[in-house]
Amino acid sequence: MGTSTIAIIGSGFSGLSAASILAKEGHTVTIYEKNDQAGGRARTWSKDGFHFDMGPSWYWMPDVFENFYALFGKTAADFYTLKRLDPSYRVYWANKELTDVPAGMPQLKALFETLEPGASANLDTFLHQAEYKYTTGMGDFVFRPSHSILEYVDLKLISASFRLQLYTSLRKHVGSFFKHPKIVKILEFPVLFLGGTAKTTPALYSLMNYADLALGTWYPMGGMNEIVKAMVSIAESNGVKIVLNAEVRHIRVKDGIAQGLETDKGFQQADVIISSADYQFTDQHLLDKPYQSYTSEYWNSRVLSPSSLLFYIGVNKR
Ligand SMILES: Cc1cc2nc3c(=O)[nH]c(=O)nc-3n(C[C@H](O)[C@H](O)[C@H](O)COP(=O)(O)OP(=O)(O)OC[C@H]3O[C@@H](n4cnc5c(N)ncnc54)[C@H](O)[C@@H]3O)c2cc1C
Known part of the structure; x- marks a missing residue:
C-alpha cells in the first residue's frame, strides 16, 4: 500500500490505535466520531461537579499498553501515574460476605490456603x-489477526495449542486444581471480560488469571480517561485528524471498491476505510447487502455479548 487517504469510523481505543499506527507510516488519516468526545466506551460524563468514567475501570495487562506506547517512543509514565491497587479488588458474595483479593502473592496464597488446604501449592x-x-x-x-485458519497452520503452534489447552474448557481446568466454590468463582470470573462463561471459554484463557493475580490491577491516577487522552495526544502528534460530532451513515461502495463515507457532515472520500464501530452494526447498517459479510438471519442466530445497565452515582461524602 502506498500513501493512502484513510478514514476511520470511531475514536475508541481501537480506532485511535489503528489511526496512530497508520499515520506514523505516512498515511493521511481522519477519524470520524459521532460523539462530542473521543474514547468510545471509555469516554467520560460530568454532572453537578461529579466526573464519571463511563466504561472500563480495570487496568490489566500493563505490558500491552507499554507495547503500544513504545511504538511511538513513549511509556505510560509520560502520560499518567499508574498505581497498583492493593487489594486488587473486593468480591461481594451472595450471602453478604466480602473477600479482598490481595495484590501480594504470599497474602494471596495464604487466603487460598485458609479456604482450601493445599490450594496454595x-x-x-x-x-x-x-x-x-x-x-x-x-x-x-x-x-x-485471525483472518484465516491458515495463520495457525504452523507445527510449533499446533503442538503449543495442546499445552495452551485450546481444546478444554476453563471450568474443567479450574476444577482440576480447586474445589472451594469461592476460589473457583474468583478464578472463573475474569473470562466475563471476554463476554463468555468458564464453561464455553477455552482453558487457554487462564492467561487472564495470570494477568489478574500475578500482573495485578492498576489504576491510572485521574481516571481511565487518562488513557484516552494519552492515545489522542499520540494520534494528533502523528498527524491524525479527529472529527467529532460526525456520524457515519453509510459506507459508499462502487463496483466492489469502497469510495468513502457518507456522514451527516457530507461525503468524505477515502482510499481505505476502517470501521472500529461494532462489527454487527458496521456489517448490517453501514454496508449495502451485497457487501455484507453475513445475513441478518446469521446475526440473529448468534449470541452477542451481554449489554449492561449502568447507574452513575455521585457521593459527596467519604
Ligand atoms: C461498562 C463497561 C465496562 C468495561 N470495563 C472494562 C475494564 O474494566 N477493563 C477493560 O479492559 N475493558 C473494559 N471494557 C471494555 C472496553 O471498554 C472496550 O473493549 C473498549 O473501550 C472498546 O474499544 P473499541 O475502540 O473497540 O470500541 P468503542 O469504544 O465502542 O469505539 C467505537 C467508537 O465508534 C463510534 N461510532 C460507532 N458508530 C459510529 C458511526 N456510525 N459514526 C461515527 N462513529 C461511530 C462510537 O461512538 C465509539 O466512539 C468495559 C466496557 C464497558 C461498556
Whole structure:
C-alpha cells in the first residue's frame, strides 16, 4: 500500500490505535466520531461537579499498553501515574460476605490456603501454566489477526495449542486444581471480560488469571480517561485528524471498491476505510447487502455479548 487517504469510523481505543499506527507510516488519516468526545466506551460524563468514567475501570495487562506506547517512543509514565491497587479488588458474595483479593502473592496464597488446604501449592502450578499461556498465547495466538485458519497452520503452534489447552474448557481446568466454590468463582470470573462463561471459554484463557493475580490491577491516577487522552495526544502528534460530532451513515461502495463515507457532515472520500464501530452494526447498517459479510438471519442466530445497565452515582461524602 502506498500513501493512502484513510478514514476511520470511531475514536475508541481501537480506532485511535489503528489511526496512530497508520499515520506514523505516512498515511493521511481522519477519524470520524459521532460523539462530542473521543474514547468510545471509555469516554467520560460530568454532572453537578461529579466526573464519571463511563466504561472500563480495570487496568490489566500493563505490558500491552507499554507495547503500544513504545511504538511511538513513549511509556505510560509520560502520560499518567499508574498505581497498583492493593487489594486488587473486593468480591461481594451472595450471602453478604466480602473477600479482598490481595495484590501480594504470599497474602494471596495464604487466603487460598485458609479456604482450601493445599490450594496454595496448587495455585503455584496453576499460575505457572497460566504464565506460559500468557507469554505464548498472547504473542502467538491472541495478537494474530485471525483472518484465516491458515495463520495457525504452523507445527510449533499446533503442538503449543495442546499445552495452551485450546481444546478444554476453563471450568474443567479450574476444577482440576480447586474445589472451594469461592476460589473457583474468583478464578472463573475474569473470562466475563471476554463476554463468555468458564464453561464455553477455552482453558487457554487462564492467561487472564495470570494477568489478574500475578500482573495485578492498576489504576491510572485521574481516571481511565487518562488513557484516552494519552492515545489522542499520540494520534494528533502523528498527524491524525479527529472529527467529532460526525456520524457515519453509510459506507459508499462502487463496483466492489469502497469510495468513502457518507456522514451527516457530507461525503468524505477515502482510499481505505476502517470501521472500529461494532462489527454487527458496521456489517448490517453501514454496508449495502451485497457487501455484507453475513445475513441478518446469521446475526440473529448468534449470541452477542451481554449489554449492561449502568447507574452513575455521585457521593459527596467519604
Ligand atoms: C461498562 C463497561 C465496562 C468495561 N470495563 C472494562 C475494564 O474494566 N477493563 C477493560 O479492559 N475493558 C473494559 N471494557 C471494555 C472496553 O471498554 C472496550 O473493549 C473498549 O473501550 C472498546 O474499544 P473499541 O475502540 O473497540 O470500541 P468503542 O469504544 O465502542 O469505539 C467505537 C467508537 O465508534 C463510534 N461510532 C460507532 N458508530 C459510529 C458511526 N456510525 N459514526 C461515527 N462513529 C461511530 C462510537 O461512538 C465509539 O466512539 C468495559 C466496557 C464497558 C461498556
